[in-house]
Amino acid sequence: MSEARFLTESELPYCKGCGHSLVAQNTERALQKLRLDPLDVVLVTDIGCHGIIDKSFRTHTVHGLHGRAVALGAGVSAGMDDPARKVIVFIGDGGATIGMQHLIGAAHLGFNLTVVLHNNMLYGMTGGQPSEFTPLGFRTPTLPQGAGKAGYDICELMAAAGASFASRVIGLGDYSDTLAKAFGAKGFSLVEVMEICPSYGVKSNPGMKLARLVEEAGLAVKVFADRSDKSYRTPANEDARSLLGPELEVKARHAHSLERPLGIMLSGSAGEGVQSAAEMFARAAISAGLNATKKGSYPVTVGVGFSASEIIVSPEPILYTGSATPDVLIITSDDGLGYARAAAGRMKSGLLMIDGSLEPPESGAETVRLPLREKAGGRNSALHSLFHLVGRTGMFPLESLKEVFLADRMSEKIEIEKLLP
Amino acid sequence: MQPKTELNTTSFLDGSRLITEACVQAGADVFIGYPITPANLLYLYAGSRYPSMLAAPDEITTLQWMSGFAAAGRLPVTATSFPGYSLMAESINMAFMMELPMVIILVQRLGPATGTATCGAQGDLSVIQGTLSGGFSLPTLCISSVRDCWQLSVEAIRAAVRLRSPVVLLTSKEMVMTVLNFDTAQLGAIRPVEKPRYEGDGPYRPYAAGEDLVPPFLPVNQNRFQVRLTASTHDTHGILQSTAKEALNNTRRLQAKLEKNLAEYSFWELEEEKGAEVLLISYDVTAQAAREAVRELRGKGRKVSLLVPKTLLPVPPVYLEVAARYPRVVIAEENLSGQLRTLLFGAAGRKGLSGVNGMGKMISPEEIVQEVAGDE
Numbered sequence: 001m002s003e004a005r006f007l008t009e010s011e012l013p014y015c016k017g018c019g020h021s022l023v024a025q026n027t028e029r030a031l032q033k034l035r036l037d038p039l040d041v042v043l044v045t046d047i048g049c050h051g052i053i054d055k056s057f058r059t060h061t062v063h064g065l066h067g068r069a070v071a072l073g074a075g076v077s078a079g080m081d082d083p084a085r086k087v088i089v090f091i092g093d094g095g096a097t098i099g100m101q102h103l104i105g106a107a108h109l110g111f112n113l114t115v116v117l118h119n120n121m122l123y124g125m126t127g128g129q130p131s132e133f134t135p136l137g138f139r140t141p142t143l144p145q146g147a148g149k150a151g152y153d154i155c156e157l158m159a160a161a162g163a164s165f166a167s168r169v170i171g172l173g174d175y176s177d178t179l180a181k182a183f184g185a186k187g188f189s190l191v192e193v194m195e196i197c198p199s200y201g202v203k204s205n206p207g208m209k210l211a212r213l214v215e216e217a218g219l220a221v222k223v224f225a226d227r228s229d230k231s232y233r234t235p236a237n238e239d240a241r242s243l244l245g246p247e248l249e250v251k252a253r254h255a256h257s258l259e260r261p262l263g264i265m266l267s268g269s270a271g272e273g274v275q276s277a278a279e280m281f282a283r284a285a286i287s288a289g290l291n292a293t294k295k296g297s298y299p300v301t302v303g304v305g306f307s308a309s310e311i312i313v314s315p316e317p318i319l320y321t322g323s324a325t326p327d328v329l330i331i332t333s334d335d336g337l338g339y340a341r342a343a344a345g346r347m348k349s350g351l352l353m354i355d356g357s358l359e360p361p362e363s364g365a366e367t368v369r370l371p372l373r374e375k376a377g378g379r380n381s382a383l384h385s386l387f388h389l390v391g392r393t394g395m396f397p398l399e400s401l402k403e404v405f406l407a408d409r410m411s412e413k414i415e416i417e418k419l420l421p
Numbered sequence: 422m423q424p425k426t427e428l429n430t431t432s433f434l435d436g437s438r439l440i441t442e443a444c445v446q447a448g449a450d451v452f453i454g455y456p457i458t459p460a461n462l463l464y465l466y467a468g469s470r471y472p473s474m475l476a477a478p479d480e481i482t483t484l485q486w487m488s489g490f491a492a493a494g495r496l497p498v499t500a501t502s503f504p505g506y507s508l509m510a511e512s513i514n515m516a517f518m519m520e521l522p523m524v525i526i527l528v529q530r531l532g533p534a535t536g537t538a539t540c541g542a543q544g545d546l547s548v549i550q551g552t553l554s555g556g557f558s559l560p561t562l563c564i565s566s567v568r569d570c571w572q573l574s575v576e577a578i579r580a581a582v583r584l585r586s587p588v589v590l591l592t593s594k595e596m597v598m599t600v601l602n603f604d605t606a607q608l609g610a611i612r613p614v615e616k617p618r619y620e621g622d623g624p625y626r627p628y629a630a631g632e633d634l635v636p637p638f639l640p641v642n643q644n645r646f647q648v649r650l651t652a653s654t655h656d657t658h659g660i661l662q663s664t665a666k667e668a669l670n671n672t673r674r675l676q677a678k679l680e681k682n683l684a685e686y687s688f689w690e691l692e693e694e695k696g697a698e699v700l701l702i703s704y705d706v707t708a709q710a711a712r713e714a715v716r717e718l719r720g721k722g723r724k725v726s727l728l729v730p731k732t733l734l735p736v737p738p739v740y741l742e743v744a745a746r747y748p749r750v751v752i753a754e755e756n757l758s759g760q761l762r763t764l765l766f767g768a769a770g771r772k773g774l775s776g777v778n779g780m781g782k783m784i785s786p787e788e789i790v791q792e793v794a795g796d797e
Contacts, residue, residue, distance in 0.1 A: 037644060038647075039643070039644040039645075039646075039647060040644065042492075042641045042642075044489075052661065054649065054651065054660070054661070055660045055661070058647065059647070060641040060647060060648045060649070061647075061648075061649045061650070061651075061659070062489075062492055062519075062641065062649075062650045062651070063649075063650070063651040063652060063653060063661070064485070064488070064515055064651075064652050065485075065511055065512065065515050065652060068481065068485045068512065068515075071481070071482045071485035071486060071489075072485045072486075072488055072489050073489065074485075074486060074489060075453075075485055075486035075487065075488055075489015075490050075492070075493075076489035076490075076492050076493055076641060077489070078475065078486065078489065078490065079451075079489050079490035079491070079492065079493030079494070079495045079642075080493045080641070080642040082642060085642055101478065101479075101482075102482060102485070105478055105482065234473055234475075235473050235474060235475065236472060236473060237468075237469070237470075237471060237472055237473060237474065239469075240445070240469065240470055240471070240472060241469075241470075242442060243438045243441055243442045243466055243469075243470055244432065244434070244438070244439075244442055244605055248432035248433055248434050248438075248605075249430050249431070249432050249433075250430065250431060250432070250433055250602065251429070251430045252429055252430070252431075279433075279600065282433065282600065282602075283433055286431060286433060286602045291601075291602055292433075292601065292602055293599050293600065293601040293602075294599070294600045294601070295595070295598060295599040295600065297539065298539075300538065300539075318601065319709040319710070319712045319713045320709050320710040320713045320783070320785065320786050321595055321599050321601070321706075321709070321783075322595075322710070322782070322783035322785060324782060324783075324785065
């Protein structure tokens with residue numbers, strides 16, 4: 001049986017003496033050794049000279065953005081989720097510099113793919129500027145004085161990040177066995193192929209020999225990792241079920257006395273059940289045949305500072321869910337007072353309920369001081385205050401809020417008598 | 422006490438829940454994302470609802486992974502807000518060029534930059550409009566009601582597959598985070614979107630399109646025909662071609678396919694009142710305030726018509742045809758510059774055009790009533 005051809009008949013598109021041609025030829029030989037079909041393979045290429053190889057391959061080809069090919073290849077691999085198919089990512093040292101996080105992440109997660117890193121120690125397509133892989137002292141057209149720092153040892157990095165296989169080769173002659181080993185590894189593998197760019201590297205560093213350069217850079221030519229201990233499997237959610245379950249449903253079983261929409265702001269402290277109390281109140285209102293909306297406000301540090309909730313209840317459908325000035329403002333703590341002071345100032349009428357320990361803010365609303373934190377403690381002050389509100393206004397029966405509370409897990413923590421006004 | 426209303430049983434939920442459920446029922450099979458306020462709930466629900474959910478380390482990776490999944494025939498969705506979207510921009514260009522179907526849910530919040538994560542806004546229409554280099558339209562549908570969370574999510578999925586393109590589903594903080602009661606019995610059943618594949622005998626060219634200008638799709642995990650996908654200017658084979666005529670024609674086709682099929686994904690609400698001389702236009706969360714304003718105005722005997730555009734990009738011509746019938750047009754949107762106003766009427770505007778604009782707080786029905794009613 002004749003071997004499958006992975007390269008087309010056309011001439012490879014590289015400068016004379018460029019190692020990229022050898023990468024392509026060695027890749028074909030390695031794939032032939034593994035007896036893969038060309039369409040079992042997806043070749044993902046980055047931006048750079050290496051990336052124009054697509055048209056020379058008979059595999060599927062995907063050519064993306066600069067620095068992102070490893071992430072793109074990871075997506076292709078996880079999307080296929082098929083160990084019988086092979087994703088190979090060609091990337092240069094420039095692209096690897098840009099997308100280093102993608103390399104580390106892919107090695108860490110163990111995506112099933114092989115990165116063939118064409119390291120010619122500079123960005124070749126954009127005029128030869130240095131990359132983070134440029135060795136100490138190596139000169140490039142834009143850095144004629146030579147690099148002041150050693151480059152990355154990507155193989156060490158990949159081995160440390162969890163690669164199944166990582167190896168460095170000198171990009172001369174036949175290194176298809178190493179590539180075949182990498183292509184056959186489970187999980188993430190990487191082969192760094194050391195090259196010198198004949199257009200920029202050789203001219204800037206006359207007389208430099210590749211093997212000696214690599215040795216002087218302290219880059220060992222060896223296998224750094226060879227273990228097949230993990231490979232990525234795309235998560236499959238076997239337990240997915242509808243998000244519109246019966247637990248969301250609220251049955252209207254009570255009556256209400258509300259004739260127009262009412263905006264309520266409940267303002268207290270984080271950790272004192274403001275959001276859950278507001279939600280229970282809204283459900284109780286719905287249970288009384290009203291419409292209700294609820295939204296929360298709190299600082300990014302959700303566990304400290306104020307916690308406020310805006311609720312609208314209305315006999316009519318609610319379209320606009322904003323309420324710049326509430327009809328009812330409840331303040332249960334000092335944090336809550338700080339947040340709600342401006343809203344209180346805007347109120348020209350309505351009701352302001354505030355804990356008795358706090359100095360009421362300036363407001364045109366009827367102000368009522370109540371011991372909101374006393375009977376049920378600070379942690380339950382929000383819910384306790386809403387029981388007060390329902391009892392005081394009679395907008396719907398207390399029974400409605402009681403039922404919602406008793407159906408909630410919170411009822412296991414506090415007796416309902418302590419919450420009643 | 423008054424008798425019970427006719428509400429009976431409703432569900433207490435947020436828009437994120439409806440969007441997620443609708444996307445999955447429509448056939449989205451993977452969510453990939455990085456959580457960001459105010460899109461967090463969409464991320465949270467994704468973990469338990471999508472057939473697969475991948476937590477990406479950032480938004481560039483998100484879009485790259487999504488593109489890989491799409492190339493493999495999956496239908497990915499993500500959700501983000503402006504800071505994440507801006508990181509995605511180059512990769513969205515890539516996916517547009519490769520013609521990969523996916524949906525990006527963009528939840529608007531107050532900018533610029535990090536701005537205020539927990540404050541809503543409508544500041545990103547111009548960002549979407551400028552996403553694709555060359556002035557190409559990124560198909561964009563915008564949610565303007567609770568019901569839209571359901572219906573437009575399905576339409577976004579359908580458009581992504583139909584057009585072989587990334588599609589933006591635009592919304593904002595209030596629409597996806599506020600919890601409210603909603604009668605889910607109003608929601609229609611969702612039929613999964615069909616994902617057609619090339620079934621010809623070849624040769625297959627990944628960018629050769631028929632009359633509808635949308636090339637038949639084949640994923641990279643099949644052995645029938647070679648697939649080439651590329652972000653660079655390319656011919657119908659997917660081979661990089663610089664500025665060759667065939668390649669430039671292919672690039673032109675990317676816009677032409679959106680315009681040719683626009684009627685299939687054009688959605689809007691139009692409530693015209695006979696004798697009205699004012700057309701009120703609004704979208705996203707402000708459309709809810711506009712609906713209340715219209716109710717109030719009509720209650721006072723003031724005639725007004727309402728247009729709620731839901732397909733924002735490309736702009737369906739009908740919006741301008743409708744607007745041309747009115748001496749006055751008022752556009753309400755929660756940004757300072759009037760982004761929809763500029764999109765529809767350009768920098769020069771038109772006679773009788775005005776806006777209700779603001780930032781940092783929701784635009785209220787009263788503000789809209791005041792502008793529409795004027796001095797009357």
